[in-house]
Amino acid sequence: MNPNLVRQARWRALLEPLLVLVTLGALTIGGVLWLTGLREAADLWWMTGTLIALGPAVFWVVAALRRGRVGVDLIAVLSLLGTILVGEYLAGALIAVMLAGGRALEAAAQRRASHDLRALLEHAPRSARRRIGSDVTVISIADVAVGDLLVVGPGEVVPVDGRVVGSVAVLDESVLTGEPLHVERVAGEPVRSGVVNAGGAFELRATATAQDSTYAGVVRLAQEAGAESAPIVRLADRYAAWFLPLTLIVAGGTWLASGSAVRAVAVLVVATPCPLLLAAPVAIVSGLSRASRHGVVIRSGGGLESLGSATTLVMDKTGTLTMGRPVVLDVAAAPGNEAAEILRLAASVDQVSPHVLAEAIVTEAATRGYRLSLPHDVVEEAGRGVTGTVGGHRVRVGKSTGDGVDADWARATVNRARLDSAAIAWVWVDEKPAGAVLLQDPLRRDAPRTVRRLRSSGLNRLVMLTGDRAEPAREVANILGLDEVYAQQSPADKVAAVRAERERAVTVMVGDGVNDAPALAAATVGVAMGARGATASSEAADIVLTTDRLDRLADAMDTARWSRRIAVQSAVVGMTLSLVAMAVAALGWLPPAAGALLQEGIDIAVILNALRALGGNPAVEVNLSADTENMLRRFASEHDDLRDTVDVLRSAADSLVAAADQSALDSLIRAHSLLVERILPHEQAEENRLYPALAQPLGGGEATATMSRTHAEIQRLSDRIGAHVAVARASNAIQPDQIDDLLACLYGLHAVLRLHFLQEEENYFTLAEVDPGKSP
Structure with missing residues (x-):
């Protein structure tokens, strides 16, 4: 993070509470002196408190003007000056406490709301332990190279992406996924950087440098995720643009009509500071914090607000609605063979193949508890398959060569694969077709419920884009009840489709692959399924789901709409109360001191209401024991x-x-x-x-x-x-x-x-x- 910004944040964290103490002390001492009959001394203390608050208030107004914003802090300055000019020193002291307290409360709310984002940055590992032979040395994380053998001790953060070597790793992945359960990764399984070792020490073979690892990508996104000026906040500025002249007109009209400067000051007092600019940023930052706790990193408040107003959702199929990796659907065996043995032989040979289908076959065999054999004399032909010797038999797994796959069982297997949109890995044993493994990219378990939740949250048009064939695409769309399907789409086609949807409505695009990056950038809001690492899609997206769960998108949508609703609600209610108080003050029924106390209560109420965005909408929460x-x-x-x-x-x-x-x-x-x-x-x-x-x-x-x-x-x-x-x-x-x-x-x-x-x-x-x- 920027060192200057860090120093400014630290000074602000000290200055704002100090300003509250000084102004509150001046108000209290003045009150004690007033009660003892020392009225002039009391006025002096109250005026001192007013003048102390006036300096920072002027600074805040000038800073806002430099950013091109005319905020209602200007009313605070006019109120402080007005109380001094008309001799209402008690009202000035109350406004000073109110202004200092409101600023401190807003800052505290932002600090509380952004706690999870700061924790994400502080959690980033800075060193690693590399083992060479029997020597283990501590090195900077920047010095870790692909292929290094690293030792991760109990309680340590995994420094880079890698694969487990040797013993089983017990990991706490809650920082990335938000899921509290520990997971086990056996030898050869991938581990993402940023997760915590919740078990004994294990070794890790680095597969990426620190810069290219998962956690580095998440940290880069988190550094950008903060209280940027979202559209809802800019909307608040537009409200302030008419609220400020309205306040001045009412105050001036009151003065002219009544001839009382005190009434005019009372009008300024109850309009200061407007809850509009306090409530909206607090609600937006609270929404960012809540989203981060659910494994959703949002780059800015603007992304959160746009997500909350979206009505169209465009989704990629592979890796978004489906798992994005094949699993074994079924195993077919030729007459005289057992399906279990066919799968065991195929998995034994596929252990040495990096192909995605081979990985799925090995995973299925391991899940069923089959004991695999180590293959010998392995030969892999690109695009055809892998051959090896297992238990004295020559086994080949791969594409059909046309020999022996015209039998009845083989034709039935081909028909089944066509009906289920599945891939086939044929298995030959000693040059004879012995069986086949059917593999399919399955629908995500949480996809149907997520789609229903998205519709109920306000999305009225759901579109799927895919480079896949039309038949499997239509099958997925029918199951999920989507409105439109575009199959066999190139990256350029996807961009054109997203742009067309964006012209009609606020559009969210969800994808996970490199080919989705242009479409994500073209959407109003791009959402990347970023659990597999810092891909191009993650860099192009406004929102990244750090866990491989589609339902986190529905969580993010609920959070966005809830935060936006609370921001508008808090701002409108606070502003309405201020307008009512201004009318009462203009009639002379609300003196400046009482008005200052009333406005303080309004400000605190709307800020506390805005903090409700941290908790989420109770109407959509399902609380399980x-x-x-x-x-x-x-x-x-x-x-x-x-x-x-x-x-x-x-x-x-x-x-x-x-x-x-x-x-x-x-x-x-x-x-x-x-x-x-x-x-x-x-x-x-x-x-x-x-x-x-x-x-x-x-x-x-x-x-x-x-x-x-x-x-x-x-x-x-x-x-x-x-x-x-x-x-x-x-x-x-x-x-x-x-x-x-x-x-x-x-x-x-x-x-x-x-x-x-x-x-x-x-x-x-x-x-x-x-x-x-x-x-x-």
Whole structure:
């Protein structure tokens, strides 16, 4: 930060409280002398306090004029001079205390509101410990190079972006994400700079310099985020432009009409200082602070105010509405092969590949707990895939070469991929096609609820821009209920579309990639999903979401509208009260001293009201107890564990379609056992524990009533399948008259469970800080 600005802030932090003490002391001593009968001495002390406040008041007016602003501090100067000229020294002393107190209160509010932004800057690491062999040395963070092996001790801040080496790292990422839960990163996983080591010491291989790391980008943005003159504040200046001459006209008219200079001074007193210029900046800075606590860095108050008045939202698809990284959708196996073994072999070979699809396959295998083998004789061909020897078998993972992928199972896999807009990684074992892994970029778990929140906050047009094909783009748009979709868009096309939307309304653009940077710059407000680092999109944006959660955009929108509403409310109410007091003073019913006390109360009231922007709009807050949040996380984790179990129902139905033989009966029995042992206990626990806990924060049992009805349907279909299993077991075969109803029950229950899981995840689980990396 600028050293001169730091010194000025320190002097101001000392001077303003000192001015309050001096003026309050002069008022108090004068009051004591007046009560003891020493009226002249009392007037002298009160006049001294008035003159002491007059100097800083003149300085503030001159400073405002230099910035091209004519504020109502000018009325304060005229009031102080007027009280001295007409001999109303007590009123002058009261105005002095009021002016000094209002300035100190405003400064304290700004300091409190910007605490989180200052903490972000102070949190920045300045050194790192580098290990070379067995020697560990402390170096400046600027000297860290890509590839350095760094040691991060307990409680230390991760200095640069890197990957964990060796032991598991337990991290507190709340500074960047606002999420309180500690996370674990295993060897090879990326770690962002700025997070805190909440466990034992671990080693980190640097993948970026300090300048190019995540936290450096956040700090640069935070340094720009402050109480700049937002449109709402400039609006306050425009109000002041007519409020000032109105005050002077009323004061002058009162003097001419009544012939009393005291009444004129009383009018000036109750108009000083106008709450308009106190309340608006405090509300805006409070909104910036609240946004920062939710993982949203806003460059300026102008960005906050514009966000609060936006009516159109344009969004990129990949990385914004979707996860931005592929996950395994399904594993298909050729006849005679097991899907689990296909995935294990593919992941073993892909361990050495940097390809994004390979990373997804390895991650899925690790999630399922498969033990991977180290491949030998690995060869990777760009654009084709990777080949290696695993357990004595030659395994290749990659694109199809056309050999052997025309079998029925392969054609079915291709059709499934086309329907689900999925990519295919084919797996050959010993030169024979053995299976395929389907991968898809899934919709963010929090996307549907976030879109609903954005609509309810005042956005009436939602548009998606994507470079992807039209089919997957339309599928996402249909799920989310978007108004317009533009597919196969180049960066230039995106800029043109954003400009067209901006001509019609205040437009917000959300993106995450380098190709989104021009569109972000073209929008009224650009919002970058900046969790992956300081990218070009982050630099071009007005707002950066430092955590990889789309719902933070809805939080920012709620904060912006709430802050803007409070700023206008505080300013208008304060100004209206001042106008009423001016009319009363003009009639001679409010002497200067009493008017000064009244105006002091008005100023304090509107500033305290503006500070409500720190808390957020209670109408959109959902307050969950710690037990309820833990319960939500537990059931979210169970959903991830049960997802494969749900697919067993479809597998049993597929077996029954192929043949109603002993294999189909075994699959049916296995599916029913999983229903009884795992799925039904999970659903019953949700019904009896989770839903009652959610009733109060969601406003009553109606919020979960439809989900309870789905639980009843799940139980009904499960009981029906159980009855079929009992009949089939009694005769040791599935009877022909059972097949149609069994297929309807199995496929129907599979669809109901998948939809039910999605509804719970979107409506309920996103209320808690569930791991954003997981997605259905």
